[in-house]
Structure formats: structure tokens, C-alpha cells
Amino acid sequence: MSKPAPPPPDPQIADGPAGKVGLILSAARHLFLEQGYGNTSMDGVAKRAGVSKATLYVHFESKERLFAEVIDGARSRLREALVTITGNEQIDPAETLRLIGQQFLRFVTTQEVLTLFRAVIGETQRFPELGQTIFQAGSSDMLTLITDSIAQASARGTLRVENPKQAAAQFIALTKSDLHLRCLLEPSFQANEADIQRNVDAAVAVFMSHYGPRPR
Structure with a gap:
């Protein structure tokens, strides 16, 4: 049985003034809560947020x-x-x-x-x-x-x-x-x-x- 798709980033954040930063933070929060710090990767955050890794690293260097x-x-x-x-x-x-x-x-x-x-x-x-x-x-x-x-x-x-x-x-x-x-x-x-x-x-x-x- 396939796993259910993870919930999307919070719409309140995604539609807010922070734009892509809000999407990234929402995605990261979900992943850190679900997987912990060690199991969360920057690749995973970028994918969850729907942004490129380059965009992610522009806003967060690590x-x-x-x-x-x-x-x-x-x-x-x-x-x-x-x-x-x-x-x-x-x-x-x-x-x-x-x-x-x-x-x-x-x-x-x-x-x-x-x-x-x-x-x-x-x-x-x-x-x-x-x-x-x-x-x-x-x-x-x-x-x-x-x-x-x-x-x-x-x-x-x-x-x-x-x-x-x-x-x-x-x-x-x-x-x-x-x-x-x-x-x-x-x-x-x-x-x-x-x-x-x-x-x-x-x-x-x-x-x-x-x-x-x-x-x-």
C-alpha cells in the first residue's frame, strides 16, 4: 500500500508576503516535525516547497x-x-x-x-x-x-x-x-x-x- 501524499505547505504562509521564503519555511517545518533534523535534507525541503535548490540556498545557506x-x-x-x-x-x-x-x-x-x-x-x-x-x-x-x-x-x-x-x-x-x-x-x-x-x-x-x- 502506497503512503499517503504529505500535506502541502501551509496556504496561509504560501500566500503571505514572504512568498518563496514562506513556502520554504512551511515545508521545512513539516519535514523537521515528521522526520527530525538528521533525516531532513535540503533536497527534501526544496522538493516539498516546490522551489529549486538554488533558490533555497539563496535564502538559507545551511x-x-x-x-x-x-x-x-x-x-x-x-x-x-x-x-x-x-x-x-x-x-x-x-x-x-x-x-x-x-x-x-x-x-x-x-x-x-x-x-x-x-x-x-x-x-x-x-x-x-x-x-x-x-x-x-x-x-x-x-x-x-x-x-x-x-x-x-x-x-x-x-x-x-x-x-x-x-x-x-x-x-x-x-x-x-x-x-x-x-x-x-x-x-x-x-x-x-x-x-x-x-x-x-x-x-x-x-x-x-x-x-x-x-x-x-
């Missing part, structure tokens, strides 16, 4: 760069949400952190993102530069957004933080706790909203107990 762009595209909505949250200085810092934690944890526990995470973890032995590239493709700017928000709250006196960047990294680690690892290692397990809220509430409580303003 598979590593293409994978980084797929990861960054997945992160874009999270980044936009964090920009909105951290841009509102009127919100209590505990509530700001709660909103950040909810958006972040919902993102990293989606099936698509978990599959991409597994692809990175599974290939770092053969492609040691991959993990660093993926980290740089989006983690640093999200960490910067959270760092700046914590620094601003500290400047207003609503937090007491000497090293905002370290505190931001600690908050991300507290938010993920063991929930993210369980989702990675148990594909049959799916975090629900109650799991996410419980993790985030605990992370905010621990963070504020250490970095919150001293009681008068």
Missing part, C-alpha cells in the same frame, strides 16, 4: 540556519505576547511574572514545540553546534525582555534584584520546574491548564519570597 529560522518562527507569537506584557509598567510585578510564566509554559509544552525540542536534543551529538544555534535563535531575546522587566521593577522599588539577568533565568527555570521535562520524556503526557497554573503560581511565590520588597 540546514542549520533553516532549522533555526523554523524555531524562531515558532517563538514569534510568544515573543509578541511577552513584549505586550513587559511593556505595561503599571502591572504589579507578581502579576507580570504570572502572565509571563503562563505564556512561556503554554508555549514550551505544546506538541509542536516539544517535537522540535526533541529533535534538537536527539541531534546534538552529531551536530554539536545545533543547540547553540537554536538557543541564540530566540532564547536570548526573550531572556532580555524578562530581564528588562525585572530591572525596571527593581528600579521602581517593587522588586529587590541585584542581578536581573540571573533572576530572569532563575524565574524561567522555576516556571518549567519538572513539568517541561516530563512533557519531553513522556510523549503520552500532555500538560493541562491546571498543571501550568500550578507551576506558575509556585514559581511566582518562590521568586517573590526572595526578590519581593521587604515588608514594612
